[in-house]
Amino acid sequence: MTLPGHPFLSLHDRHLQLEGHALDALARQFGTPLYVYSRNAMRAQVRSYEAALAGRPHLLCYAMKANSSLAVLQTFAEAGCGFDIVSGGELQRVLAAGGQPGRVVFSGVGKTRDEMRLALDAGVRCFNVESEAELLVLADVASAAGRRAPVSLRVNPDVDAGTHPYISTGLKGNKFGIAHERALAVYAQARALPGVEVVGIDCHIGSQITSASPYLDALDRLLDLVDALASEGIELQHIDLGGGLGITYTDEEPPSPEALVRQMLERIDARGHGHREVLLEPGRSLVGNAGVLLAEVLYLKPGEDKSFCIVDAAMNDLMRPAMYQAWMRIEPCHRHDGTPRTWDVVGPVCESGDWLGRDRRLVVQPGDVLAVLSAGAYGMTMASNYNTRPRAAEVMVDGDRVHLIRERETVPQLLAGERLIG
Numbered sequence: 001m002t003l004p005g006h007p008f009l010s011l012h013d014r015h016l017q018l019e020g021h022a023l024d025a026l027a028r029q030f031g032t033p034l035y036v037y038s039r040n041a042m043r044a045q046v047r048s049y050e051a052a053l054a055g056r057p058h059l060l061c062y063a064m065k066a067n068s069s070l071a072v073l074q075t076f077a078e079a080g081c082g083f084d085i086v087s088g089g090e091l092q093r094v095l096a097a098g099g100q101p102g103r104v105v106f107s108g109v110g111k112t113r114d115e116m117r118l119a120l121d122a123g124v125r126c127f128n129v130e131s132e133a134e135l136l137v138l139a140d141v142a143s144a145a146g147r148r149a150p151v152s153l154r155v156n157p158d159v160d161a162g163t164h165p166y167i168s169t170g171l172k173g174n175k176f177g178i179a180h181e182r183a184l185a186v187y188a189q190a191r192a193l194p195g196v197e198v199v200g201i202d203c204h205i206g207s208q209i210t211s212a213s214p215y216l217d218a219l220d221r222l223l224d225l226v227d228a229l230a231s232e233g234i235e236l237q238h239i240d241l242g243g244g245l246g247i248t249y250t251d252e253e254p255p256s257p258e259a260l261v262r263q264m265l266e267r268i269d270a271r272g273h274g275h276r277e278v279l280l281e282p283g284r285s286l287v288g289n290a291g292v293l294l295a296e297v298l299y300l301k302p303g304e305d306k307s308f309c310i311v312d313a314a315m316n317d318l319m320r321p322a323m324y325q326a327w328m329r330i331e332p333c334h335r336h337d338g339t340p341r342t343w344d345v346v347g348p349v350c351e352s353g354d355w356l357g358r359d360r361r362l363v364v365q366p367g368d369v370l371a372v373l374s375a376g377a378y379g380m381t382m383a384s385n386y387n388t389r390p391r392a393a394e395v396m397v398d399g400d401r402v403h404l405i406r407e408r409e410t411v412p413q414l415l416a417g418e419r420l421i422g
């Protein structure tokens with residue numbers, strides 16, 4: 001029996017399994033806290049995007065800030081993906097994982113000159129430029145290096161993605177992108193700069209978007225600009241529609257990647273732009289439901305008002321609940337009989353905001369392993385060492401194979417770069 005929204009997670013003989021591997025056994029083998037990912041779940045999501053894109057020029061750029069572990073990048077590179085990066089460090093990860101720089105788009109509002117130079121030297125596919133000031137600096141850096149930087153302007157289409165304010169990026173008040181009404185002027189400016197070559201247009205309106213309509217609104221706004229640019233003699237090679245497709249955490253019912261992309265391509269074709277290359281930058285929808293975070297129950301603290309289930313994973317391992325009040329499903333890895341009780345599942349970090357789930361009906365006892373589902377995206381990449389907690393280990397399952405893809409961090413590693421005075 002698979003879990004709704006999690007086709008690679010199943011309940012077998014009361015044990016929760018990922019691609020057929022019992023999660024409590026993996027927790028015992030590798031220790032906790034532990035991230036476990038299904039490689040075939042990632043591949044299946046790529047296939048869903050690719051099914052809609054087949055037969056047309058396109059590039060699926062995995063937005064690697066969602067999960068940038070090398071073996072994850074390797075999985076996407078092998079599946080034919082490019083990458084959407086937001087720092088020079090991420091570019092170095094792509095190269096270390098065997099990805100091709102010619103399939104990389106470089107996003108972000110605060111690229112430094114050093115990062116621009118690194119990306120020019122590596123030969124990235126495109127810079128997604130987010131402001132006029134950045135455009136001028138990029139032109140300068142490229143000219144000094146005797147190059148022309150391929151650019152796309154990230155336009156802020158001013159549409160409401162209907163998502164959490166912290167992960168909404170396409171509204172006027174956001175720091176991202178160039179205002180829609182400024183775009184034509186900035187393109188004209190870009191065309192006149194010798195250090196840059198205009199190749200595309202992009203937008204990214206937010207994250208965890210669960211319906212197609214904001215995408216279609218943004219797309220229409222973008223195509224209006226593409227038409228206006230063409231009438232001024234500026235022909236764009238590609239249209240990059242960003243990422244942001246949501247996943248099922250609880251009862252959300254987002255369209256499948258294939259269904260969403262089909263609707264967008266229909267609109268592109270209907271408006272006569274079917275010949276242009278389409279780029280997409282999905283992050284969460286490629287990895288979110290491919291991963292779980294495993295934690296062991298340390299102590300139970302039943303109380304009159306609140307009962308606490310204290311586990312060995314915390315906000316430093318998984319920030320989403322503390323940062324966005326995100327609801328993430330929590331399942332015991334081995335179900336046993338008993339009367340469920342309502343627990344707040346919390347970590348050991350000294351903050352009241354350190355919780356993974358509130359008011360959860362669970363049958364638990366110390367020593368049990370709990371799985372936080374949908375933890376493949378914005379989990380490990382947002383982990384910190386707060387409270388001097390080494391970061392978790394990561395495991396990737398792939399059919400009958402199990403790979404340790406990141407060793408558990410150690411305290412000596414945390415202290416290695418520090419110096420006493422004297």
Ligand SMILES: *Cc1c(COP(=O)(O)O)cnc(C)c1O
Pocket residue numbers: 063065066084086107108204206207208242243244245281282283284285
């Ligand atoms: C974060 C980000 C994405 C990916 O967003 P998801 O919601 O994870 O799909 C894509 N493009 C840009 C520019 C981003 O910043």
